[in-house]
Amino acid sequence: MENRSYTPDQETAEYVKLFIDPQILLDFDTLDLSTFIQLPEPDAKIALLKKGDRLWVNFSDGEYCDFPYYHKNVQTILNGMQYEGPFKTSIAESFDGFIKTTQSIEKKIFSRVSLNPGENVKDLWDEIIKKVNLISNESHSLRSLMEKLLDVPFLQKFESSLIILHLKGQTRAELLGIIWRDEKTQSQIEVKEFNTFFNSIKKSKIKSFSSEAFPKMNLPFNGSFLAKEIMSKKYSMVAVVSRDDFLSYSKDEIELFETCIDLLQPHFERLIDQEFSDKRISELRVCLQDFPLPLRIRDGISGASFMNDLYTGELQDKDIFFNKKVQGPFTIDLYDSDELRHYAFDLFHFQRISLLGELLNTLRHELSNPLFGLKLGSQLFSIMEVNPDSKELMQEIEKNVNRCQVIIENFSNLYQVQTESKPVLIKKIIDESIVLSKSEVRESRKSIVFENDTENLLLDVPLIFVVQILFNLIVNAAQAMKNQPQPREIKLIINSSDQVVTIDVIDNGPGIPQDKVSQLFKPFFTTKTQGTGLGLVLSRNLALKMGGNLEYLVNNGEKGAFFRLTLPKT
Amino acid sequence: MNHILIIEDEILIQQSLKKLFERKGLKVDVSASGKLAIDLILNNHYDRIICDLMLQDISGFDVIEESKKKFSSEEIGKKFVIMTAYNSPQVLSRANAYQCRLLNKPFDDLEQAMRIMTE
Numbered sequence: 121m122e123n124r125s126y127t128p129d130q131e132t133a134e135y136v137k138l139f140i141d142p143q144i145l146l147d148f149d150t151l152d153l154s155t156f157i158q159l160p161e162p163d164a165k166i167a168l169l170k171k172g173d174r175l176w177v178n179f180s181d182g183e184y185c186d187f188p189y190y191h192k193n194v195q196t197i198l199n200g201m202q203y204e205g206p207f208k209t210s211i212a213e214s215f216d217g218f219i220k221t222t223q224s225i226e227k228k229i230f231s232r233v234s235l236n237p238g239e240n241v242k243d244l245w246d247e248i249i250k251k252v253n254l255i256s257n258e259s260h261s262l263r264s265l266m267e268k269l270l271d272v273p274f275l276q277k278f279e280s281s282l283i284i285l286h287l288k289g290q291t292r293a294e295l296l297g298i299i300w301r302d303e304k305t306q307s308q309i310e311v312k313e314f315n316t317f318f319n320s321i322k323k324s325k326i327k328s329f330s331s332e333a334f335p336k337m338n339l340p341f342n343g344s345f346l347a348k349e350i351m352s353k354k355y356s357m358v359a360v361v362s363r364d365d366f367l368s369y370s371k372d373e374i375e376l377f378e379t380c381i382d383l384l385q386p387h388f389e390r391l392i393d394q395e396f397s398d399k400r401i402s403e404l405r406v407c408l409q410d411f412p413l414p415l416r417i418r419d420g421i422s423g424a425s426f427m428n429d430l431y432t433g434e435l436q437d438k439d440i441f442f443n444k445k446v447q448g449p450f451t452i453d454l455y456d457s458d459e460l461r462h463y464a465f466d467l468f469h470f471q472r473i474s475l476l477g478e479l480l481n482t483l484r485h486e487l488s489n490p491l492f493g494l495k496l497g498s499q500l501f502s503i504m505e506v507n508p509d510s511k512e513l514m515q516e517i518e519k520n521v522n523r524c525q526v527i528i529e530n531f532s533n534l535y536q537v538q539t540e541s542k543p544v545l546i547k548k549i550i551d552e553s554i555v556l557s558k559s560e561v562r563e564s565r566k567s568i569v570f571e572n573d574t575e576n577l578l579l580d581v582p583l584i585f586v587v588q589i590l591f592n593l594i595v596n597a598a599q600a601m602k603n604q605p606q607p608r609e610i611k612l613i614i615n616s617s618d619q620v621v622t623i624d625v626i627d628n629g630p631g632i633p634q635d636k637v638s639q640l641f642k643p644f645f646t647t648k649t650q651g652t653g654l655g656l657v658l659s660r661n662l663a664l665k666m667g668g669n670l671e672y673l674v675n676n677g678e679k680g681a682f683f684r685l686t687l688p689k690t
Numbered sequence: 691m692n693h694i695l696i697i698e699d700e701i702l703i704q705q706s707l708k709k710l711f712e713r714k715g716l717k718v719d720v721s722a723s724g725k726l727a728i729d730l731i732l733n734n735h736y737d738r739i740i741c742d743l744m745l746q747d748i749s750g751f752d753v754i755e756e757s758k759k760k761f762s763s764e765e766i767g768k769k770f771v772i773m774t775a776y777n778s779p780q781v782l783s784r785a786n787a788y789q790c791r792l793l794n795k796p797f798d799d800l801e802q803a804m805r806i807m808t809e
Contacts, residue, residue: 488775492796493702499800500706504713525796 139164148194156198168194247273248376252383262391263304265384266297269361274376279364280341283388285357286314287396297360305340313337321349321358327378328369331362344368348381355392413454420449431455484528495521543578543690546570546614546621552583553590561598564608571615579621580690581666589659589670590623593683596655597627600681604629620668621687628680632672640672663687691808693734696720697727697741697753698773707740710804724748728756736769740807743774743781754788766790771807
């Protein structure tokens with residue numbers, strides 16, 4: 121123990137003029153007084169006195185406060201005084217929280233623990249506070265906190281220590297901790313089960329339970345346990361300790377356990393925050409790693425870069441299409457790439473499809489009523505008409521109205537954005553494609569060949585995807601042959617092997633010039649004067665999405681185009 | 691069953707139905723407006739009211755609500771037949787709440803639809 125004697129030239133702001141009751145120095149001979157100047161009581165700005173079992177702090181201006189008389193309190197108050205500035209405020213601030221906790225816990229212990237008030241309780245309490253503070257400072261994770269909790273004096277006979285934590289908004293709660301004092305445990309629990317558990321703990325007055333009461337929680341021990349719940353804005357949790365036996369717990373144990381968890385609450389909060397943000401950072405990292413475009417994040421200070429999986433050394437600054445300075449020294453670069461084009465077109469495609477779907481739906485509803493009127497009118501006249509020719513004419517009108525209704529319904533069904541697939545007959549796919557492309561291919565002869573009994577084969581693919589690809593190929597073929605003399609032919613050959621089904625679309629038009637074949641599936645490449653150059657790109661993307669492919673094949677020296685759509689078999 | 695009101699704003703449908711009912715010897719009034727229909731309902735006696743849901747001014751359900759001034763819930767269920775091209779679950783459950791019969795437009799089978807409307 122180092123004491124300083126007072127001399128006038130040492131009277132600077134960094135030393136606090138202090139009087140300490142000699143009895144305190146006798147009781148606690150390990151106090152660190154190195155930053156204090158001890159003075160006789162009348163000259164001191166603060167006097168620490170022992171009065172009965174209270175520690176009094178008297179200020180020279182007549183104010184005072186008092187605390188329970190413990191070593192910990194004296195030292196903490198001394199530490200608080202080292203702060204610069206008005207020390208009364210700093211004491212008040214630094215101890216406000218501590219005082220509240222200690223006072224409420226002191227109250228709890230004295231009012232609820234059945235031990236006789238006296239040295240024993242104080243000692244135990246002192247010891248627990250000391251230990252809890254120690255373990256909370258030493259713990260860097262929730263699990264280590266739970267592990268060290270078993271070192272707290274009265275908990276030393278306990279074998280298991282767990283928390284069950286539910287972060288708000290998560291679909292599962294997490295159970296983690298330690299069993300048999302050295303075996304780590306971790307599992308997940310359905311939120312519903314957790315809530316039931318949490319509420320039982322919360323409502324219970326005795327806070328002592330049996331694991332048999334919660335079979336669905338799969339608690340990793342048997343027998344009785346102590347539990348205490350904590351609820352905050354971000355999470356709800358239950359702390360559990362067990363001796364792994366079936367004996368019930370004493371009132372003291374229950375009270376002390378609750379006290380410990382109360383004391384640890386701020387530390388739970390801190391560790392949960394920390395572990396949750398660690399988890400988020402690693403999730404974010406995975407997201408960036410899998411980001412569907414080449415991406416690089418540069419640290420402007422160190423020059424270090426993070427590159428994701430799609431980034432390759434071949435990319436150059438000119439490929440950067442998006443660049444943003446973010447918080448701190450970091451810059452994000454996104455690179456142009458084939459992937460970008462694919463995704464952009466996918467997005468474009470789906471927007472277009474869903475808009476078309478909406479338009480067609482409106483159109484269907486708007487047309488339904490007048491069509492129904494026409495139908496009813498023609499039915500009425502065909503009933504009233506006696507002349508067989510006119511009657512037949514009316515019936516013909518009715519038939520045509522029905523056809524209009526069916527067509528508009530088919531179109532609006534086709535353009536609904538629905539990608540879920542159910543097994544569909546190949547024949548149906550082909551039929552729908554032919555019906556939709558009917559007007560475009562009127563002047564070409566169509567032949568459809570089902571090889572190997574593929575006609576009745578079921579495919580597990582979204583019907584509209586395949587119909588759209590075939591529609592595209594058939595219309596392309598018809599348009600390519602538009603200016604050539606007959607015969608104009610479009611052949612569809614459907615075949616299957618062990619793994620796949622192939623649908624070949626072959627025409628006898630001009631075909632694709634050899635030097636253009638490599639560009640065929642590139643966006644904006646087109647041989648038509650009014651084409652967008654997107655049809656084949658979208659078609660191939662759809663095929664790939666279904667686990668198939670779309671290729672251009674050389675047709676054994678024959679002229680004409682030859683596309684092959686490959687689809688996986690169910 | 692001899693006096694019918696048809697509330698339908700698509701004139702071709704309205705007039706065709708009118709003729710079809712008249713051929714069966716029924717007396718038919720028509721209205722293309724919901725508000726006019728309410729007046730007709732309150733001031734006349736109809737054995738059957740065939741009501742489209744999507745009218746220009748108010749909805750068919752509004753017409754039914756207003757008719758509660760004159761009819762009990764039980765009578766509403768018996769008198770009204772609802773016609774609609776939008777048979778969404780909401781429409782179905784509301785029609786069910788009134789205990790009214792519901793016909794989807796367009797009719798799949800004209801004869802059957804006529805039976806439902808006049809039985």
